[in-house]
Amino acid sequence: MESLALTPGLLSSFKVTKAFDVNRKPLTSLCFDDTGDLCVTSAEDESLKVYDCQEGTLKTTVFSKKYGVGLARFTHQPNNVIYGSTKEDDTLRYLSLHDNKFIRYFRGHKKRVVSLEMSPSDDQFISSSLDGTVRLWDLRSPTCQGMINATGRPIASIDNAGLVFGVGLDSEVLRLYDIRSFDKGPFATWTITDPVLPKGSSTWTSIKFTNDGQHILITTSSHVHYLVHAFEGQIVKRLVGPLRNDDKNISCGEEIGLSPDARYAFAGGPDGVVRVWDLLENNDPNNPPPMMDASPMAELSSRKGDHNGGATMGSGIRVLGFNPSLMMMVSGGNELDFWEPTDLSL
Secondary structure: OOOOOOOHHHHHOEEEEEEEOOOOOOEEEEEEOOOOOEEEEEEOOOEEEEEEOOOOEEEEEEEOOOOOOOOEEEOOOOOEEEEEOOOOOOOEEEEEOOOOEEEEEEOOOOOOEEEEEEOOOOOEEEEEEOOOEEEEEEOOEEEEEEEEEOOOOOEEEEOOOOOEEEEEEOOOEEEEEEOOOHHHOOOEEEEOOOOOOOOOOOOEEEEEEOOOOOEEEEEEOOOEEEEEEOOOOOEEEEEEOOOOOOHHHOOOOOOEEEOOOOOEEEEEOOOOEEEEEEOOOOOOOOOOOOOEEEOOOEEEEOOOOOOOOOOOOOOOOOEEEEOOOOOOEEEEOOOEEEEEEOOOOO
């Protein structure tokens, strides 16, 4: 299945093939390891759960009752994760899942961490917080390697080559930095202006670099997300979905993902539907077209129950990711669902 190419027909055939109803409260983050064999989730019940994507089984459950757990990410070792605390303080914790012991603490943030991403190429990682700072770290040292002071709710992410990181400021400005010389300041600064929505009508929730390095997806708390040209800084597409009214409970963009081939974006919503956009439709990467609105090319309904309005809590889809090496998607609200294509001939 790994050799199959994603096509609109194949994506449209995706169905939920396995469901795990094991969390007492909604999920808050989802991350695959480098191989795609494992998936880790965090939840408001203060648990970390690791799933085997090959076998379709729950492999490990670890609780963080003392410190709480926010965003969680695999390091490059499948037995180790880093995650943000939600109780006592806002320290980042480096945990060995094998023996449930902490390897290291990363102290510095004073409020909740809203971005947390590993570098794809080495042991560096980046975090941003409601305390108005973006921090660079290295797994091998408890000391912050560098800090950028910002305002409001900064968001940050590292590109697929591990050479560039992006910072979103005040839901309006996007800055790009060379990770090797970020102290010299950004090499690109763009103001991202929606020509339709009034300023301040939505909050940026995450930055996601496509694997081919051509685009940056800025996700928001509203019904519109922005595909930005990674070299020119202009909006290439407005990814338009159904109207939403959940800005009071702003996510960290965990319900939105990108396909490994950099062609498709996926967004789960409160209604339990996964919407899919074709990012490259009518695009010439060497000659960016004028900005256009893009509607979903497919809408995939999850199974009856949790996602569809929530059988118990109405959480909808809060986390979503497309496996980096297997032909499968994972989404979650109160439960976790594995999705796979049902017609491989498409």
